Amino acid sequence: MMRGGAEWVSCRGGRTLEFLSRRRGMSVVDWSGRPTMLGDGAGERVCLGNGSSAHDLGMCWKGARSSCRSSRMSIRSALCMENGGVMEEKPVLYGSELQGFADRVAACNGGRARSTEFLPFKIDNYTLGYIHHRLAQHLKRFSDVFSIEGDEDVSRIASGSSKLSYVTLDPSLSSPEKRTKAVAGVLETLKGEGLITGWRNELYPVVQNYGEPPFFLMERAAAKHFGIRSFGVHMNGYVNIDGEKHLWVARRSDTKSTYPGRLDHIVAGGQPEGISCKENVIKECDEEAGIPRDLAAKAVAVGAVSYDEIYGDCYSRDLLFCYDLELPLDFQPYNKDGEVQSFMRVPVSEVVNVIRDTEEYKPNCALVIIDFFIRHGYITPEQKGYIHLLQSLRSGDTS
Incomplete structure (x- = not known):
């Protein structure tokens, strides 16, 4: 069954698949009682750990039987099973409240009372x-x-x-x-x-x-x-497939000191001294996703988001410059600096659900992608809370 961007493998007998892209094993999950997912009754199934199709990602795995059949589920459901829980599938937000997105923004602006x-x-x-x-x-x-x-x-x-x-x-x-x-x-x-x-x-x-x-x-x-002002660049890399936008999503390395294993932009980085934002984007494109300079140079500056957060003894006062880059359909990112463990290409409609309903994304990345949703019409003025959400994306100092 084709349902979004994550490929699943159905195996009988309780085998364990080791997903090399995630560098860790994952036991199969019993889906008895959910025959609609396979269409042929009870069975066990496992998500390819990075939530995308093997064809798109050049994935490899071992331990699966040759009789395994593949189907597709939403990235959101894949994340649910990785986390050992169950999430109710929800439609893309059109005409409903934006509370889930507001929660993601609030998470980046916590602790101000301190x-x-x-x-x-x-x-x-x-x-x-x-x-x-x-x-x-x-x-x-x-x-x-x-x-x-x-x-x-x-x-x-x-x-x-x-x-x-x-x-x-x-x-x-x-x-x-x-x-x-x-x-x-x-x-x-x-x-x-x-x-x-x-x-x-x-x-x-x-x-x-x-x-x-x-x-x-x-x-x-x-x-x-x-508590000094910090600046960064975040880039939304996307492709158009039959009129539908798909975002390239990175999963952070498990060895990262901050937010290991969380979802991230295809390209993002802090803004150091002595280099322009555009040159920084080009540099990060090469290091993080193997995007050649001539292609990276086409990235378009589209605005900024800001937030202030107090946690522990720290005070983050960040402003992130946002970029969009439309990538060729046949482009395949690859990481050079060891900070990314996998990439996946996901329909934006699925990313909407993930950000609205989960905390799988690195928090500040969620802000930049919500801004992408607004600019590309996935969140509209007809939805309750639109103006508040729009303003809250720049809750921090923008000077």
Whole structure:
């Protein structure tokens, strides 16, 4: 039965298929009582772990019998079975409420009520970030680099009753180069103490607004701890098949330090210093999906989404520049940097369901794809909550 973009294999006898693209085994699932899926009664079936057709992905597997027959189900159902649960199939949203999408946006803007736990990080009276009071106390040890101006009482800072305190750099650090070097030394120490993890060896500009000269450069892993503005590029890669759009979807490597195994864009990355957004897209296209430069250069800038999120002692203030790229029908992505374990090509109507009803996507990717749904008419003004959803995609600072 053809039902969406995920290919399934029906096997008798309880065999286990090892999906090489996922690098892990998965036991077959008993589908007794659901004969409509096969059309011939009870049986066992297993999804090809990445949720797409073997033909599209060049998949290979072992352990399946030669008598196995294949059929198709929605990616949403495939994800359901991977997660060991059952999801009710729902139609594409046309004319219904948009609460599921609003939930995805809200997930990227959580924790704002805790903002009083953070101290402004300022240089020359410009507020560049926000630092949790616990990290601020650690920074006091490095008095030749950092200082807390105003009230230094920990109890008042922690309770949010200290309104005048802020973190700044020593006045002797008067140039971007001096600040970059001095702060880097502190961050290396904090890294060694386990206070900053997920080191990337990638420098982010510390700015008040995008495009301005940076006050200094900071290791990417520390950005969320200092609450500085972070920028990135996310690209929707899609194809048109018989008038229907299909998105290329990546599944993140299980070894990623953040959101391992979650669904992602075909191409996305942070925006480092010293390179334009377009050049960054082209670079990421090559590294993450093997998209050649002449094709990647056709990516079109289509806007931006933004969000502010507080979690733990971190404050993410992100703005993501969005790009669309229509890919040839015969294009097959392949990953070079080891950060993606598989790709799948999925009808947009199925991606609508996945984002609306699950948390399978990396959270900020969901925002960019919701923006894609709006721009391509999958979400329309006739649906209740349209304006609120549209505005919420830019809940963070867009300056």
